[in-house]
Amino acid sequence: MNRNQISTGQMISLMLMFEIGVAAVINLGFSAGRDAWMASLIGMIFGAVLFWFYTSISRHFPTLPLTAISRKLLGKYAGAAVGLMYVIYFMYIGSRNLREGSNLINIVLLNNTPLVVITTLMVCCVAYVTYLGFEVLARTAVLLMVFIFSIVLIINVLLFASGSVHVDYILPILADGIGPLWEAITTDTLIVPFGEMILFLMLLPYMRRPEKGGYIGVISIIIGGLLITQTMFLNVASLGLNIAKGSPFPVLSTISTIQISDFIQRVDILVVMTMIITNFYRVALYFTAVLIGASDIFNIPYRKLVIPVAFIFLIWSYSMARNYIFQIEFGVLAFYYVHPLFLFFFPSLLLVAAWIHKRRQRRSTTIA
Template sequence: MERISLVQLFVFTTFFQIGTTIIFGFGSAAGRDAWIVTIISTSLGLAIIGLYLALMYFNPGLTLVEWFQSQLGKWLGTPIAWLYPMLSLYEMGRGLNDVKFLITSLIMVETPKMAIIITFVLILTYSQICGLEVLARVGEIILPIFLLMFIIIIFLVIGSGLLKVAQLQPVLENGWAPIWKVTFPLCASQGFAQTLEMAMIWPLVNATKKNIVKTTIMATLVSGTVVLITQLMLITGLSGFLYTSGNYPTYTLISKISIAEFIQHLDVFGILFFLISAFFKVSLHMFFSIRAIQLLTKTENNRKIIIIVTLLAIMLGHSVSLNFQQHIQVAFDIFPYNLWLPLLWVLPILLFFVTLIKKVVLKAKNT
């Protein structure tokens, strides 16, 4: 069985939570108050992640899909458990659509979308064949480069004189209502509550549960900080119209960087930054779905499952969203309420209370 270290867990968690949130305007529907949305979303994310980690304590050595079977029994727990690889598969398809629309909109306009999907999926499949440990070692190398790129972008944006702090005013111009509407369940789920899927690899971490908790919380704080800084730069660096209505506001901001007419045209630099985070997030979605299906079907060798998931990935990457407008509409208006809310919030909270009640009853019987 493959094992990963705490550092590698930190790498995976950070990349998974950042994911594609930096590609689009995180909480941009709240306008100049999006930074407040980020702080509240991170706080809610830490709370729900704490609940997931408590479930890990209650179910030692078991993965997400095994939690439901262990606590709810075979007949009720197994059908519920199957919802999670389905969720991972769908989110993998949405991640592929993020990459597809990003590349064909910004740098390879005339390239067939299917060619982009197949190329990206083949790279993902190769990473699955190599195994989780190999992907983790690659992540250990890439994350410092990724964070260094992020820091460089910050200094270049500041050096270009793009930031205008006055853009943050007035705070709460439209009150708290639009902030809460954007925060939950959309932003609190995107990246943060999605961390529930990381429970598929927690048993593979070569460390104590206490250290897994510390590492996961630390990674969440780092991810939240990266997203918060990104939003502050976007709000102060772009006009309100460009921030709230642009498809790729971070890309727009990076493309505006110009220092002494020498350092400029960093568009490709920005695209590379986005693709790195998207690759790791989609790779992990793919691994979670393969691992969950393998456990639920009690299959020893996962090669056949990898082939099936690869074919599904190509199909989903092509068919999940017919166009960018539909892709965004589903992401904002449908997906959070119909999938994230029940699967990332309601079911885990119910499972937590069921598990807690069972523990209390069992303890009472023993005394």
């Protein structure tokens, strides 16, 4: 995979696709009740700080992916073990996103099509695009972001024009105190999608200026965080808390409230297209990160890994959960037991190791 191919604009587009994709297919922050939008907003602020923390690791080795950095700092065997665990972690999240996207298509569009057929077609598309190269994925992201922002603007105008938005639905603010809000931030909106941005430590070395990754990430988190916040705000303000919380796809339920003089209605298809596109990019980015990591650890050309990785994604995604509800419940366990290890513990370990590595280099330079 060629390095120095991805521009700043392309990387920001990829990051925005990654962030927006998760808000479209799962419920975020509803443990905070009506204050879910506030949980997203504060999670965005903490997420920007967290990403800056992540890139403080990569700034020591801007041309190396996370798997190579771990070997550099922790040694050949311990570093390879940590890197391999990250590859498996990215594979799990990517397979989960693949399942969520397949469920969306199955529930909304293709009710009578077997889930395995939808999942197979999706993973084949992802495998084909990633086989063509990371730069192809990045170039198309820029074009599709224009389409997605246009759809977001149109939907916002239609929601307000149709009178679907009721601001009183989000009142009173902090009615249950700060406890539920803090719980939603620490166990939900900080981790997804902002904590998951650690994925980009695998991708930043392919930028033309990888040392700018921290600034680019913070900018994209602010833009994406504001979009997610306004989406959650509109979900509750249009549907009310109980309906928004109980809907498997609250964004679609919100859009279904749009009706202007029996002329403009049923604009769901625009949102479904957006949801499918952004979910596809999330899966493709995780797929790419797995290819880069496995190629780095096992020293195998990444194109030779495309078919085996696609097969693993397919099997893992299809066998992950019996149904959509069970999948969501299983994902809750990951918030408590899986994510903290990879989003907080290992990065902290690597940062301490990087600090020790830097001190040793200074000492050796002084002695020399």
